Amino acid sequence: MSTAVxxxxxxxxxxxxxxxxxxxxxxxxxxxxxxxxxxxxxxSPDGMHFAAIQxxxxxxxxxxxxxxxxxxxxxxxxxxxxxxxxxxxxVKNDRLVMLTKTSRGIPLNESMLGNxxxxxxxxxxxxxxxxxDWIQLFDKNRSASVSTxxxxxxxxxxxxxxxYMPLWTIPKNSRTDDIPTIGYEGGYADLRFxxxxxxxxxxxxxxVQDGDxxxxxxIMDGHxxxxxxxxxxxxxxxxxxxxxxxxxxxxxxxxxxRPDKRPSILGLTYDGKSLAIDIDQPNxxxxxxxxxxxxxxxxxxxxxxxxxxxYDALTDLWTQRVxxxxxxxxxxxxxxxxxxYAAIESVxxxxxxxxxxxxxxxxxxxxxxxxxxxxxxxxxxYYLYETATKNTTKxxxxxxxxxxxxxxxxxxxxxxxxxxxxxxxxxxxPPGRPARNLPLVxxxxxxxxxxxxxxxxWWAEFLANRGYAVFKPNFRGSFGYGLSFxxxxxxxxxxxxxxxxxxxxxxxxxxxxxxxxxICIVGASYGGYAALAGATFTPDLYACAVxxxxxxxxTAMLQRSExxxxxxxxxxxxxxxxxxxxxxxxxxxxxxxxxxxxDQVRIPILLMHAEKDTTVPISQSEEERDALLKAGxxxxxxxxxGDDHYFTLEQTRIQMLTAVEAFLSENIGx
Numbered sequence: 001m002s003t004a005v006x007x008x009x010x011x012x013x014x015x016x017x018x019x020x021x022x023x024x025x026x027x028x029x030x031x032x033x034x035x036x037x038x039x040x041x042x043x044s045p046d047g048m049h050f051a052a053i054q055x056x057x058x059x060x061x062x063x064x065x066x067x068x069x070x071x072x073x074x075x076x077x078x079x080x081x082x083x084x085x086x087x088x089x090x091v092k093n094d095r096l097v098m099l100t101k102t103s104r105g106i107p108l109n110e111s112m113l114g115n116x117x118x119x120x121x122x123x124x125x126x127x128x129x130x131x132x133d134w135i136q137l138f139d140k141n142r143s144a145s146v147s148t149x150x151x152x153x154x155x156x157x158x159x160x161x162x163x164y165m166p167l168w169t170i171p172k173n174s175r176t177d178d179i180p181t182i183g184y185e186g187g188y189a190d191l192r193f194x195x196x197x198x199x200x201x202x203x204x205x206x207x208v209q210d211g212d213x214x215x216x217x218x219i220m221d222g223h224x225x226x227x228x229x230x231x232x233x234x235x236x237x238x239x240x241x242x243x244x245x246x247x248x249x250x251x252x253x254x255x256x257x258r259p260d261k262r263p264s265i266l267g268l269t270y271d272g273k274s275l276a277i278d279i280d281q282p283n284x285x286x287x288x289x290x291x292x293x294x295x296x297x298x299x300x301x302x303x304x305x306x307x308x309x310x311y312d313a314l315t316d317l318w319t320q321r322v323x324x325x326x327x328x329x330x331x332x333x334x335x336x337x338x339x340x341y342a343a344i345e346s347v348x349x350x351x352x353x354x355x356x357x358x359x360x361x362x363x364x365x366x367x368x369x370x371x372x373x374x375x376x377x378x379x380x381x382y383y384l385y386e387t388a389t390k391n392t393t394k395x396x397x398x399x400x401x402x403x404x405x406x407x408x409x410x411x412x413x414x415x416x417x418x419x420x421x422x423x424x425x426x427x428x429x430p431p432g433r434p435a436r437n438l439p440l441v442x443x444x445x446x447x448x449x450x451x452x453x454x455x456x457x458w459w460a461e462f463l464a465n466r467g468y469a470v471f472k473p474n475f476r477g478s479f480g481y482g483l484s485f486x487x488x489x490x491x492x493x494x495x496x497x498x499x500x501x502x503x504x505x506x507x508x509x510x511x512x513x514x515x516x517x518x519i520c521i522v523g524a525s526y527g528g529y530a531a532l533a534g535a536t537f538t539p540d541l542y543a544c545a546v547x548x549x550x551x552x553x554x555t556a557m558l559q560r561s562e563x564x565x566x567x568x569x570x571x572x573x574x575x576x577x578x579x580x581x582x583x584x585x586x587x588x589x590x591x592x593x594x595x596x597x598x599d600q601v602r603i604p605i606l607l608m609h610a611e612k613d614t615t616v617p618i619s620q621s622e623e624e625r626d627a628l629l630k631a632g633x634x635x636x637x638x639x640x641x642g643d644d645h646y647f648t649l650e651q652t653r654i655q656m657l658t659a660v661e662a663f664l665s666e667n668i669g670x
Contacts, residue, residue: 153219158224288304303335370395408460412426439664443460558581601631
């Protein structure tokens with residue numbers, strides 16, 4: 001066992017000491033609700049250290065471990081005070097950038113008076129290996145703590161000091177009290193999204209390329225050179241692809257940037273010769289093709305699948321070049337184009353068969369890698385892999401208290417909707433119980449442009465451990481199944497999307513798997529909307545409902561998007577395509593907004609919402625609570641202090657699970 005592994009096990013034991021198994025027949029709530037013990041581990045370029053986000057005292061902190069050090073060596077620990085850690089990024093052998101976020105309103109000035117919205121603000125801190133000190137990047141630049149100031153476009157490992165990051169730039173002739181809005185049309189037309197060269201050791205930043213006044217994506221080669229950029233004009237929504245050749249810009253293509261339109265640029269290919277473009281196949285699934293930098297013409301197809309879209313681009317941490325793609329069948333699958341990554345993947349998939357396994361970080365020379373391994377009965381676990389010997393050494397599990405016996409059995413459970421559409425779905429059965437007459441938790445995913453698959457889910461596994469079957473339908477509109485499946489969900493909030501959930505539940509009842517009198521619908525974000533819609537529009541199907549950060553008023557959500565991002569923004573176009581348009585679809589929006597039909601509810605509802613949520617404002621749950629109370633309904637409301645939309649704090653997760661466990665026990669037993 002490596003010394004780094006011994007260090008981690010020592011820290012793990014100290015942080016997660018629990019009572020003996022004899023004293024506790026079921027794992028405590030904390031075993032599921034605690035923040036992952038270790039997440040997002042990344043090797044330094046030279047492979048001498050690795051950094052990760054670790055849970056300490058219920059807060060995410062950044063830690064740096066020596067890979068090879070005497071046993072018992074403690075890690076460096078960096079807390080972020082009132083800002084929450086959002087990610088890590090090695091930029092030099094001895095420098096780590098820590099990305100942080102907070103939630104607040106816009107500072108008031110005469111143009112912003114009365115703005116009720118909260119925004120997520122970001123900043124980037126540079127950490128020195130071996131030193132307790134840190135510096136804030138862009139500290140001397142105006143508007144440094146905005147939503148676009150924390151992306152590292154290029155670490156440029158050829159330069160001992162420089163990294164490259166984009167930032168909104170306020171020109172010198174602007175008023176100093178102007179605070180930029182986050183959208184396209186906020187009234188600050190001279191704002192520019194520019195590319196900066198940032199000194200990783202001092203935080204000083206200087207513009208190297210002026211940006212357009214509309215948000216752009218910068219593309220670099222991993223060695224400090226700009227290759228291209230993508231500008232987006234808002235009306236109509238068009239993406240403009242520019243290449244930088246011989247010190248000058250040339251536009252090589254334009255394409256429709258509206259939701260569900262392709263192509264889209266994923267980055268520079270691993271060999272540096274092309275842009276990697278996600279473009280439609282004739283069957284409506286995405287495929288990855290080259291766009292040659294020298295000719296501006298399309299080239300080879302790097303990836304395509306007849307049934308599934310590309311889930312995500314896989315990029316090299318040091319160059320940000322696209323080395324592969326992921327796509328989800330039942331579990332996540334990976335296809336690598338870069339020979340180094342492909343060689344590692346071919347070995348580790350044999351070492352861990354039938355599991356979701358892939359490299360998450362390589363040293364710059366590729367001699368070492370960090371591997372993530374996951375399955376429904378194994379929380380994500382990290383291993384150090386040595387490419388020369390092909391040896392793997394376990395580092396740590398995200399949930400070290402949980403054992404396979406604590407976790408439910410997950411299986412595919414596809415069904416047909418009432419109109420004949422095939423709906424993929426997954427069912428997790430409680431451990432040690434036969435699949436007959438079980439209490440059921442229906443758990444629609446968020447998004448709604450997301451999807452569930454086979455893998456570990458701390459929330460669902462907690463419910464299964466407590467004796468409930470958990471049903472996860474990928475209703476129409478879920479991501480990854482091609483354009484026609486996405487389009488089948490357009491404007492179907494509370495309608496066919498909800499019918500898909502209902503049809504899956506009815507099949508479970510017909511198959512005798514669940515007790516029809518003990519069914520609760522539980523969800524977060526869009527899943528919270530689906531829970532409220534289930535309680536409101538099919539109240540006889542469910543015995544209770546739980547909504548975490550759920551949408552209750554569709555019109556208000558659309559109006560908020562226009563207010564924050566602008567009428568012609570991509571964000572507003574997306575929500576118009578998914579939900580509808582205010583002024584055009586008012587009758588349907590009212591008919592499918594749960595807050596307007598509280599009188600139809602006949603079951604108990606638990607509402608929970610984090611106070612600092614900037615994705616779905618807390619007013620959505622507050623107004624639903626008020627409507628239900630006014631209608632004389634059984635509703636419980638819990639405001640969760642200090643957290644945002646994403647269960648960032650341990651106290652939120654534990655409070656949520658504890659409340660849900662009590663609510664389910666009271667209403668459907670187990």
